[in-house]
Amino acid sequence: MTKIQSKFRIAAIGIFSLSTLIGLNSCKPKTAGSAVSGDAAQKVYVAPGEHDEFYSFTSGGFSGQVSVYGIPSGRLFKVLPVFSVDPETGYGYSEESKPMLNTSYGFVPWGDQHHLAVSQTNGESDGRWLFANENNTPRVARLDLTTFTTSEIIEIPNSAGNHSSPFITENTEYVVAGTRFSVPFDDENGDIPINSYAEKFNGAITFIKVNPETGRMNIEFQLKTPAVNYDLSHTGKGPSSGWFFFSSYNTEKAHTLLEVNASQRDKDFILAVNWKKAEEYLKAGKGRKVKTNYVHNVMDENTHTATSTTINEVTVLDILDLEGVCYYIPCPKSPHGTDVDPTGEYIVGSGKLASLIPVFSFSKIQKAIQDKKFDGDFDGIPVINYEAALHGEVQKPGLGPLHTEFDNNGNAYTSFFVSSEVVKWNVKTLQVIDRQPTYYSTGHLTVAGGDTKKPFGKYLVAWNKITKDRYLPTGPELTQSAQLFDISGEKMQLLLDFPTIGEPHYAQIIPASLIKDKQKRIYDINKNSHKYVAKGEDKTKIVREGNKVHVYMTLVRTHITPDNIEGIKIGDEVYFHITNLEQDWDLPHGFSVKGNNNAELLILPGETKTLKWVPNRVGIIPFYCTDFCSALHQEMQGYVRVSPAGSNVPLAYGTGDTAPGAKK
């Protein structure tokens, strides 16, 4: 090689390298700024005084509550107290609401709220009730969507980590609750070595029946299964009506270091449950009554008071005794979401460590069962041959698929945690159509009506797990981040980032028109049958029963009756039973007492709530209305005179002319 040749070669290499570098540089992913196109602002702008088109009911995760957003604006309207106490409204602090948070473990002030389901009729959202799960101390709540309040909470026995919940059947016949942790059943000795997991622990899948008129829940039966972890579920619909699909992992049966030990097998399972057939076994008396202990808490709309009832028995069907009810479908790598498309034919499994998405066909599953195309069994449950159940696989969709929702045009949208994106693909052809980055690491995603027979499409929200630099920083703890996409076109268009409370997992987005005209504005005071209601100032009084003092109090703009109270003594337990006499829209009154070791109350028009106060010092204690109710809100106040124990200051009370010592 001559010198010139070698020089030329060096130069050529240099030019090549440079152009490659430039080329690589242009391959660098676009920044968020360039990902938002021009008309995004217009699409999310809801002018002052105008209403959003959709409600988003969003789980609050470790906040234990449910939040309500408007879509497409992303505005937060309300945080609904469900599983955690709420000092702002007095939920969990008022005497009436304390039973709502009672469990078989006693009063639990907090919950971990992951998934939501709006009630359905014929597989479509009907906007009557909202069901919410609690993961930590297994419970399911029902909220009334005319008042946006928690009506009912039922505890789930024989379970731990109520994650696979509260998914519902097509006509809200059942709400299901699949246990995350397998544990020894409540009627068995639980004082056993943890490493007896495989032999002694069991899973439970609970079917909660919902009264079609009142929404009232009761546990109809439980399926007892061999030990695994149940993760998520969705109902069949249309042709797959009568079936439920549960993803399971840890078929390795690990009880320690699950990160490694539960990730060994190539495939775990989706459990297909023919619940209609299970119902038949139940009717035929196959169930066994199992001794347990769980509570059912119900808020009465007329007494405004909750009751907590303990139930000591549950009917259990062992799936090993039920032929033709349960089948395992192999699904790659620790499946998370199991989602059924609007036609009910396709079941999408998302292996959170998989690099492809399997789509199963319901008709093929049926045929495989008929033809007995089983690859043996697992724990005594037939395992359907993977290929026999498979419609096909989405190849190279992304990394770490978690959840899939659907639109009304035969497309699916899958969230990817690891590759941080949302991918749109066609359910029939399994071809990827579009992918958009998310910021960052999406967990659940929600399409309006995206898990029903008739999705509304239009919008998709990615509920992200990592926030980092998306908003102004707020110290080490950051808000969670949601991203709104327009999915009406071929390509998904990023429209908006909005912050969320707690940690959102699943959400339900439904048209506002389904519920906004059914909203209650007040509680009818004529229907108020609270034990301590005072329907008018002339009905106010104070009744002493030993050291318990019951104050029948009323609030109306802009005074409290009675607002002067004397004769309270150290050692007393004072119960303020407060009725808001207003019958006008948007006129709550608040109530607080100085130094009370308790929260405040927020009392809606026509409602009665009770605040307990145990005075612990002698003197004059003020109380007042905490909600700026009217022009003379600052005048809405009163005093209690607290005397020493054994004092003979007589009980006296009143307002204005009737106040103690007033000149008549």
Next chain:
Amino acid sequence: MSLSSQSALRGITRIAAVISGIALAIVIIIPIWRIELDAPQYPEGLEMYIHANKLAGDVEIINGLNHYIGMQELHAENFIEFTVLPYILGFFAIWALLVAFVNKRWFFYSWLIGFVLFGVLSMVDFYKWLYDYGHNLDPKAPIQVPGMTYQPPLIGFKQLLNFGAYSIPDIGGWLMAGVGVMMAAVFVSEFLASKKS
């Protein structure tokens, strides 16, 4: 009494009389007057309907608000009008039907005079009622604006502090006005006919 006043009525007059009788009977059961209130805090508006025998609509809410400025509470049982008005309306309804039946001009003329008098007296009474309601205030009221009174307009719009009050006839009121106009019109045609004869 002139000869012409003893004459029979024209067909159209008798039809008008029957329609008037039926219309006035209907007025007994539908709202006659309406007062609409609007304020920044009440985008949805408050409405009070005055029927022949009762007050309806957001009366309790209006009473609650009015205590700030010391207005009296409105309760139908405190007004004799709500007891007698249904009878008066019934009386005029039957009388109108009799006009068609008796078929004499003088009988028709006397109905019309009576009805016009009733209309005028009703409006005077209503005005006095509004005046008293707007002026006769509790001296211990929390909100007292010197020189301010709260008399709603007899008809039309008036701003009263943060509330805009709009007072107009409701269906019943319009029916009564329609009856008056229709009967006045047929009166004119009867009168012209009587001059010709």
